[in-house]
Amino acid sequence: MERALVLETVRVTEQAALAASRLVGKGDKIAVDRAGTEAMREVLNELDIDGTIVIGEGEMDEAPMLYIGEKVGKGGKNAYPVDIAVDPVEGTTVTSRGLPNGVAVIAISEKGGLVHAPDIYMDKLVVPPPAVGRVNIDWPIEANLKALATSLNRDVEDLLIVVLDRERHQDLIRGIRNAGARVKLIGDGDVIAGLAAAVRGSGVHALMGSGGAPEGVVTAAAMKCLGGEIQGRFLPADDAQRERLKQMGVTEGKVYRTEDLAPGENIVFSATGITDGDLLDGVRFFGEGARTHSIVMGYSSRIVRFIDSVHLLRKGARVTVRI
Ligand SMILES: O=P(O)(O)OC[C@H]1O[C@](O)(COP(=O)(O)O)[C@@H](O)[C@@H]1O
Numbered sequence: 001m002e003r004a005l006v007l008e009t010v011r012v013t014e015q016a017a018l019a020a021s022r023l024v025g026k027g028d029k030i031a032v033d034r035a036g037t038e039a040m041r042e043v044l045n046e047l048d049i050d051g052t053i054v055i056g057e058g059e060m061d062e063a064p065m066l067y068i069g070e071k072v073g074k075g076g077k078n079a080y081p082v083d084i085a086v087d088p089v090e091g092t093t094v095t096s097r098g099l100p101n102g103v104a105v106i107a108i109s110e111k112g113g114l115v116h117a118p119d120i121y122m123d124k125l126v127v128p129p130p131a132v133g134r135v136n137i138d139w140p141i142e143a144n145l146k147a148l149a150t151s152l153n154r155d156v157e158d159l160l161i162v163v164l165d166r167e168r169h170q171d172l173i174r175g176i177r178n179a180g181a182r183v184k185l186i187g188d189g190d191v192i193a194g195l196a197a198a199v200r201g202s203g204v205h206a207l208m209g210s211g212g213a214p215e216g217v218v219t220a221a222a223m224k225c226l227g228g229e230i231q232g233r234f235l236p237a238d239d240a241q242r243e244r245l246k247q248m249g250v251t252e253g254k255v256y257r258t259e260d261l262a263p264g265e266n267i268v269f270s271a272t273g274i275t276d277g278d279l280l281d282g283v284r285f286f287g288e289g290a291r292t293h294s295i296v297m298g299y300s301s302r303i304v305r306f307i308d309s310v311h312l313l314r315k316g317a318r319v320t321v322r323i
Pocket residue numbers: 087089090091092093164166187188189190191210211212213215
């Protein structure tokens with residue numbers, strides 16, 4: 001299933017990114033999200049899958065499309081039964097403002113391969129492969145930074161830690177700075193920040209702090225493929241969210257690790273840049289068409305591909321492809 005779907009899956013995020021990128025910097029985050037979601041759904045429905053959205057744009061009664069529980073794909077007896085986590089535009093606000101790190105993202109697994117997470121917050125720690133098993137979200141910040149520095153063979157002062165720029169992270173930011181490490185504050189987009197942390201040469205070494213729980217599951221799918229690690233704890237804000245967690249079989253207080261969040265044996269992950277970012281270039285238009293930049297990975301096939309695509313969008317387009 002995985003092999004068959006890898007190159008099909010990149011089309012899904014490419015088309016979502018192309019659609020959303022038309023609205024970059026126009027100041028309308030709802031329009032950005034709608035464009036990405038419609039395009040993603042259209043391509044998903046062309047695939048030979050019998051898919052169920054397990055992480056999506058929201059609950060059935062609040063999201064018109066790609067809601068949790070929605071069926072997608074061509075279906076039929078030859079279709080692969082799969083669970084799907086989507087975030088058609090991860091970073092709607094940054095995208096609508098023309099700022100970095102807007103991406104379209106998807107993870108697909110065999111049935112039951114991705115945790116069904118409600119749309120609440122999750123406290124997260126994402127680290128690269130050398131630090132797997134050497135950090136713990138329950139330890140004090142300095143202890144994790146020391147362990148991370150040692151595993152990366154550098155000093156704590158050399159580390160750059162990505163944190164979402166939010167009021168709720170004041171203490172965390174102070175703690176990282178006091179320990180001697182440096183902080184990179186981002187406006188949005190902790191999925192791509194987590195991916196960048198797990199990739200060598202991106203210049204960032206970990207992601208810390210709370211963000212969306214759905215994004216945590218998507219990140220876990222990527223960590224399986226990249227060999228990095230996410231540790232996360234669901235953070236219900238009230239009794240209604242606590243109830244929702246229970247319904248979904250999620251344990252409050254428990255630390256969920258990569259394997260808990262994405263237990264699948266067959267996982268395909270794809271992300272395409274909408275705006276330029278730490279890991280991916282954004283969509284570039286050139287009149288006759290557009291160019292997209294994606295990362296596409298398969299867990300059991302053990303392949304990480306960076307795909308640079310030229311889309312000839314204008315009818316009869318004839319372009320000289322430039323490297
Ligand atoms: O903005 P909040 O409420 O702090 O939530 C953080 C979450 O929102 C994002 O910044 C953006 O997500 P969307 O653009 O998909 O809404 C995520 O990367 C992050 O996990």
